[in-house]
Amino acid sequence: ENVLTQSPGTLSLSPGDNATLSCRASQSVISSYLAWYQQSPGQAPRLLIFGTSNRATGIPDRFSGSGSGTDFTLTISRLEPEDFAVYYCQQYLTSPITFGLGTRLEIK
Amino acid sequence: EVHLAEAGGGLVQPGGSLRLSCAASGFTFSNYDMHWVRQVTGKGLEWVSAISTTGDTYYPDSVKGRFTVSRENAKSSLYLQMNSLRAGDTAVYFCVRDRGRGLYDYWGQGILVTVSS
Numbered sequence: 001e002n003v004l005t006q007s008p009g010t011l012s013l014s015p016g017d018n019a020t021l022s023c024r025a026s027q028s029v030i031s032s033y034l035a036w037y038q039q040s041p042g043q044a045p046r047l048l049i050f051g052t053s054n055r056a057t058g059i060p061d062r063f064s065g066s067g068s069g070t071d072f073t074l075t076i077s078r079l080e081p082e083d084f085a086v087y088y089c090q091q092y093l094t095s096p097i098t099f100g101l102g103t104r105l106e107i108k
Numbered sequence: 109e110v111h112l113a114e115a116g117g118g119l120v121q122p123g124g125s126l127r128l129s130c131a132a133s134g135f136t137f138s139n140y141d142m143h144w145v146r147q148v149t150g151k152g153l154e155w156v157s158a159i160s161t162t163g164d165t166y167y168p169d170s171v172k173g174r175f176t177v178s179r180e181n182a183k184s185s186l187y188l189q190m191n192s193l194r195a196g197d198t199a200v201y202f203c204v205r206d207r208g209r210g211l212y213d214y215w216g217q218g219i220l221v222t223v224s225s
Contacts, residue, residue: 095166099154
């Protein structure tokens with residue numbers, strides 16, 4: 001299976017800062033089928049980015065994704081209070097579907 | 109508006125069985141593959157099962173032979189029959205809609221399953 005490793009485990013920043021989250025795959029992600037989800041406390045995950053760099057409906061352009069092969073990045077510009085949550089990357093298309101263990105973005 | 113609502117969770121003893129259901133609304137259920145994903149409290153996400161629009165089913169090795177996913181399109185409902193439950197199956201179970209190729213665009217709120225004596 002394609003193991004996804006996210007770093008850092010926890011990121012402490014302030015509102016207004018920019019955040020850079022990393023996701024590294026143990027095998028190349030086919031056709032960039034890499035997604036990012038945001039999970040706030042007590043909530044279900046929400047789709048942010050699909051196909052490496054495409055924003056889901058309603059996601060502000062402060063969120064952007066990039067990468068290819070085995071290395072992917074989620075960048076969040078000008079952090080808002082509601083952005084402090086846990087972020088998961090996911091590779092899909094290839095079975096089994098796998099997720100990273102998440103990066104917790106916390107207020108510094 | 110798309111809505112997914114899980115039911116049927118609770119406390120079950122090791123070796124026991126439980127059946128989860130998911131009621132879908134706001135979209136044409138029969139047109140979408142559907143999945144179950146679980147999350148151990150405070151931990152990451154794990155894909156548990158998938159069922160295609162034609163009824164083909166898929167599982168990871170961790171639950172294969174113990175869990176069975178099914179659907180009833182006339183009722184816009186998804187099910188997960190879980191047998192031979194283990195402590196490691198304790199988690200919140202989410203019903204999710206597959207937008208295509210395993211991309212999840214809508215999630216239910218989740219239902220807690222606790223396996224303990």
